[in-house]
Amino acid sequence: MDSIRVQGMAPLQGKVKIQGSKNAALPILAASLLIEGQVLLENVPKISDVYGMLHILEELGCHVRWERELLRVDSRRAKLGGISAELAKSMRSSIFLLGPMLSRFHEVTMEYPGGCVIGKRPIDLHLEALRRMGVQFVDENGQLRASVKALHPAALELPFPSVGATENVIMAAVKTEGVTLLRGAAREPEVQVLCEFLNSCGASILGIGTNFLRIEGVRHLRETRFRIPSDRIVAGTYLLAGFSCGGSMFLEEAPLRHMEAVCSVAQKMGATLTVSENGIYAQFPERAGELPLVRTNIYPGFPTDLQSVLLAVRCTGRGKTLVQENIFENRFRIIDELKKMGACFRMVNEREVEVTGVPKLLGASMEARELRGGAALVVAALGAKGESRISGRRFIDRGYENICRDLRELGARIVSE
Ligand code: UD1
Numbered sequence: 168m169d170s171i172r173v174q175g176m177a178p179l180q181g182k183v184k185i186q187g188s189k190n191a192a193l194p195i196l197a198a199s200l201l202i203e204g205q206v207l208l209e210n211v212p213k214i215s216d217v218y219g220m221l222h223i224l225e226e227l228g229c230h231v232r233w234e235r236e237l238l239r240v241d242s243r244r245a246k247l248g249g250i251s252a253e254l255a256k257s258m259r260s261s262i263f264l265l266g267p268m269l270s271r272f273h274e275v276t277m278e279y280p281g282g283c284v285i286g287k288r289p290i291d292l293h294l295e296a297l298r299r300m301g302v303q304f305v306d307e308n309g310q311l312r313a314s315v316k317a318l319h320p321a322a323l324e325l326p327f328p329s330v331g332a333t334e335n336v337i338m339a340a341v342k343t344e345g346v347t348l349l350r351g352a353a354r355e356p357e358v359q360v361l362c363e364f365l366n367s368c369g370a371s372i373l374g375i376g377t378n379f380l381r382i383e384g385v386r387h388l389r390e391t392r393f394r395i396p397s398d399r400i401v402a403g404t405y406l407l408a409g410f411s412c413g414g415s416m417f418l419e420e421a422p423l424r425h426m427e428a429v430c431s432v433a434q435k436m437g438a439t440l441t442v443s444e445n446g447i448y449a450q451f452p453e454r455a456g457e458l459p460l461v462r463t464n465i466y467p468g469f470p471t472d473l474q475s476v477l478l479a480v481r482c483t484g485r486g487k488t489l490v491q492e493n494i495f496e497n498r499f500r501i502i503d504e505l506k507k508m509g510a511c512f513r514m515v516n517e518r519e520v521e522v523t524g525v526p527k528l529l530g531a532s533m534e535a536r537e538l539r540g541g542a543a544l545v546v547a548a549l550g551a552k553g554e555s556r557i558s559g560r561r562f563i564d565r566g567y568e569n570i571c572r573d574l575r576e577l578g579a580r581i582v583s584e
Contacts, residue, residue: 170558174580175551178414181577185420186568187212188398190357194334195364196220197263199240204390208238211395216565219258247272266338274314292332296323320345328353340382341370349380355466356425367391397422400472403429404542409451410480411550416577419446428469455484462491475501475543482510484524491519501540507531508551527552535559538566
């Protein structure tokens, strides 16, 4: 049961509800360790990365319970413990536990975090910022050991606005006495959501949505009930999927406010978007129009997490497109898989690829090796002539609750097997 089978060329038509955001949920779950009480979370996506994080929280003594769509996390009994090597290695988001664990227990030992194979993904920015707050790191038999007597506030500046490093600093600082200043912070919506969550627990974070955060430590964080917003990357995936073979769709609860870059690209390619109170209605041309250049960038630029999906769509778009990846190296790994369908690429350099649209792709057997690349292969298969089979569904399940169900609701002929 690790494959997806797609019969291509069924125009998409229908409505799909967008799940809660993975990248908002994961740091908030880690942050629940900072609250010595219960947090009630609505709209947490049921994806394997979330299950992995919940597993770690349970290992640390938290009590976790789903009550239908509501997730209850109670960290009153949390205690210092080991973070299971296998889980930490398989999820980059295990790095989010550094800040909360240091704040609560003053020490933590963990494997170096893993996650999708998209580039080197070092953690130097996390470590350097936390070092400035008094943390000492040592390598202990290949594991990362961090300890601190007492965290102290600092005036920090990130040389690059790393999402994860920003989130770790925020989580380390919210209960640290004094004022921590963070310049060069990431402005991604998920960082804003983490701040809003913590402020709803009584934290004092100013500058939300800007690259300069002022965090004044508070003694306690109180219990809260919080709704995880919809996933802008999942919404963007389905929006771009509409170009695979035309049609129209309604993306219910798509977080439009945070999708400007992808909506603008969709419009350039010929989609007509109508915004309503609770979503986006999109109509697609039979073939995606010209798009000479797209560059990924930090928010509010075009998100790196949608680069592969866009690449898949451009395989059959009109004209040539230069795709420039500016956030992660090694995010063009799906090219070899897309070539199996007849796609036409020219690598310009490590960071740039030129794709020339062909009229039709042909169904093929392909292998997903990471989350967004896997989703991109599915999108390519939707528009291809004949049947495609994509193995490695487990990578896609890390971030999509049920991509087959969602796309079937839009009329696609797709099953998991
Ligand atoms: C988060 C998202 C991921 C998204 C990315 C960029 C989660 C769970 N994941 O990942 O989906 O693609 O933001 O929007 O929220 N870097 C360093 N040193 C560090 C940290 C990062 O060099 O210490 C580099 C990375 O290798 C990468 C770039 O900075 O090239 C961006 O990474 P970062 O913003 O930290 O992404 P993540 O938090 O890992």
